[in-house]
Amino acid sequence: SAEYAWWTSAVVYQIYPRSFQDSDGDGIGDLRGILRRVDHLDELGVDVVWFSPLYRSPQDDNGYDISDYQDVDPLFGTLDDLDEVIGALHERGIKVVMDLVVNHTSDEHPWFIESRSTRDSPKRDWYWWRDPRDGFEPGTRGSEPTNWGSFFSGPAWEWDEQTGQHYLHLFSRKQPDLNWENPEVREAVYAMMRWWLDRGVDGFRMDVINLISKDVGPDGALSDAPVASGLYGDATAASANGPRLHEFLQEMHREVFAGRRESLLLVGETPGATVEDAQLFTDPARAELDMVFTFEHMGLDTVDGDRFQHRPLDLRDLKATLTRWQAGLAETGWNSLYWDNHDQPRVVSRFGDDGEHRVASATALATVLHLHRGTPYIYQGEELGMTDAGFTSFDQYRDIESLRYVEEKRAIGEFDDEQLLRALAFGSRDNARTPVQWDASAHAGFTTGEPWIQVNPNHDRINAEDARADPASVFHYYRRLIALRHDDPVVQTGAFTLVWPEDTEVYAFHRAQDGIRLTLVANCSSDTVERDAAELRVEGASVVIANHDDPPQAPSGRLRLRPWECVVYRVE
Numbered sequence: 001s002a003e004y005a006w007w008t009s010a011v012v013y014q015i016y017p018r019s020f021q022d023s024d025g026d027g028i029g030d031l032r033g034i035l036r037r038v039d040h041l042d043e044l045g046v047d048v049v050w051f052s053p054l055y056r057s058p059q060d061d062n063g064y065d066i067s068d069y070q071d072v073d074p075l076f077g078t079l080d081d082l083d084e085v086i087g088a089l090h091e092r093g094i095k096v097v098m099d100l101v102v103n104h105t106s107d108e109h110p111w112f113i114e115s116r117s118t119r120d121s122p123k124r125d126w127y128w129w130r131d132p133r134d135g136f137e138p139g140t141r142g143s144e145p146t147n148w149g150s151f152f153s154g155p156a157w158e159w160d161e162q163t164g165q166h167y168l169h170l171f172s173r174k175q176p177d178l179n180w181e182n183p184e185v186r187e188a189v190y191a192m193m194r195w196w197l198d199r200g201v202d203g204f205r206m207d208v209i210n211l212i213s214k215d216v217g218p219d220g221a222l223s224d225a226p227v228a229s230g231l232y233g234d235a236t237a238a239s240a241n242g243p244r245l246h247e248f249l250q251e252m253h254r255e256v257f258a259g260r261r262e263s264l265l266l267v268g269e270t271p272g273a274t275v276e277d278a279q280l281f282t283d284p285a286r287a288e289l290d291m292v293f294t295f296e297h298m299g300l301d302t303v304d305g306d307r308f309q310h311r312p313l314d315l316r317d318l319k320a321t322l323t324r325w326q327a328g329l330a331e332t333g334w335n336s337l338y339w340d341n342h343d344q345p346r347v348v349s350r351f352g353d354d355g356e357h358r359v360a361s362a363t364a365l366a367t368v369l370h371l372h373r374g375t376p377y378i379y380q381g382e383e384l385g386m387t388d389a390g391f392t393s394f395d396q397y398r399d400i401e402s403l404r405y406v407e408e409k410r411a412i413g414e415f416d417d418e419q420l421l422r423a424l425a426f427g428s429r430d431n432a433r434t435p436v437q438w439d440a441s442a443h444a445g446f447t448t449g450e451p452w453i454q455v456n457p458n459h460d461r462i463n464a465e466d467a468r469a470d471p472a473s474v475f476h477y478y479r480r481l482i483a484l485r486h487d488d489p490v491v492q493t494g495a496f497t498l499v500w501p502e503d504t505e506v507y508a509f510h511r512a513q514d515g516i517r518l519t520l521v522a523n524c525s526s527d528t529v530e531r532d533a534a535e536l537r538v539e540g541a542s543v544v545i546a547n548h549d550d551p552p553q554a555p556s557g558r559l560r561l562r563p564w565e566c567v568v569y570r571v572e
């Protein structure tokens with residue numbers, strides 16, 4: 001049978017260091033805090049830990065604005081502390097993946113300080129500097145070189161008085177975009193990546209890696225983009241999947257990974273990528289990336305992909321989207337699988353039921369995800385069934401994206417405060433950034449000081465200590481799901497077939513390989529449902545995993561599923 005890469009049986013755990021565990025009482029998570037929780041990761045059984053940025057940073061975007069790629073921010077500790085954490089994880093057989101943020105740096109990175117100092121700086125061309133548009137007073141609205149909007153509201157160009165030009169920033173003005181057209185930039189990035197691999201890290205999660213190649217005309221010109229909604233042109237259209245993207249990734253592969261990539265993990269974050277793009281990124285023969293994060297399933301409960309505008313999820317859309325990605329990467333390439341990360345609201349609040357059926361819906365959704373073909377990613381707290389933040393006032397929010405959104409919407413008078421609070425409560429990234437709930441004590445055991453963002457008051461009921469003591473907890477269920485992926489080749493690589501695409505409540509699919517079939521059936525609703533079990537062909541099957549006691553055994557007639565009940569059957 002085929003040879004598969006090690007990560008087909010691996011599960012990755014994401015740590016957002018700021019919110020994981022504080023050790024020194026400053027209210028911000030840190031490396032010595034992580035050291036105290038290594039046993040939690042070990043007990044869970046994950047194979048890889050991905051760290052959101054730990055590098056030196058002004059923290060304008062919580063570390064995704066980097067001012068020194070080869071040092072640790074003092075907020076989190078020192079390089080020695082990081083070595084200790086990596087050592088402790090490696091000792092337990094857990095690999096370490098670093099976040100790689102190279103579409104942009106901080107404006108406080110020495111490269112940018114040099115670049116902005118004068119027009120003749122040798123590093124001027126390391127970033128995107130452009131003259132103001134003709135016919136507009138330089139530095140005023142309309143003088144931006146293109147109409148592109150920033151992902152964090154406002155224009156994607158910042159006027160620099162001193163040298164009389166604008167610089168490009170697709171994210172905040174403190175995150176200027178690097179110019180990947182310049183070979184010196186690429187060589188500097190590759191050298192930095194080799195330095196980390198030499199230090200012992202096991203791979204990279206590459207932040208917005210499909211934005212690095214901008215669509216430049218022959219004369220270096222950038223053009224206006226279509227205005228989909230709001231004030232600005234769509235910067236994704238102008239910068240995602242640019243003409244040299246695959247060339248850059250293949251070059252990176254040759255310069256950084258060649259000869260040492262067998263045991264590495266290379267995962268790209270690729271907003272806007274289609275499954276056809278993903279086939280190219282992840283085809284091993286092309287030597288680019290191992291897998292990418294799709295965004296398509298994250299937009300399904302929003303209005304036109306606007307993360308702040310909610311509409312109810314139609315389960316058929318979720319099935320159709322994930323199934324398209326399963327099919328598209330069945331022969332070549334590979335999927336990554338995720339519900340939660342530091343940019344997304346919590347799945348149990350979003351697609352599940354975080355009230356009465358919290359445990360059942362968290363475990364049912366986990367089963368649906370982890371039984372797909374691909375590498376599952378768990379975001380800190382997901383394994384506890386942590387819920388959205390539940391914030392009700394503006395001063396509770398910290399995220400730059402949320403704060404800028406409110407500012408812009410207020411400026412144009414589009415929404416009143418009630419509408420804005422509803423938008424944030426649904427879509428804010430802060431929903432996933434409240435501290436991990438370790439126990440029921442003050443601040444959930446996260447810090448002895450004042451947490452940088454409020455702890456969810458539901459930590460009195462939802463916390464790791466209680467979960468560890470309760471065999472029916474979300475935590476113990478995740479342990480079983482992870483063990484199942486480790487042990488069962490059908491979970492790892494079996495062929496995927498969806499059942500009942502039109503069912504709006506029940507998610508069901510088969511995975512099959514070498515004459516063995518696993519069949520998952522999950523009630524993704526808060527009502528009891530009944531279906532015709534004959535269509536599942538599970539008569540005489542054994543139960544592999546289920547999230548309720550006494551699951552329906554090998555039914556042949558009517559299959560009755562309680563709210564959010566899921567079962568995986570095994571047919572030999």
Ligand code: ISL
Pocket residue numbers: 061064065101151171207208236269271272342343
């Ligand atoms: O809409 C988007 C782009 O089309 C955004 O959602 C974008 O994909 C996303 O915000 C990118 O996220 C990553 O890069 C950001 C950082 O703020 C996020 O935390 C990170 O995950 C800038 O580095």
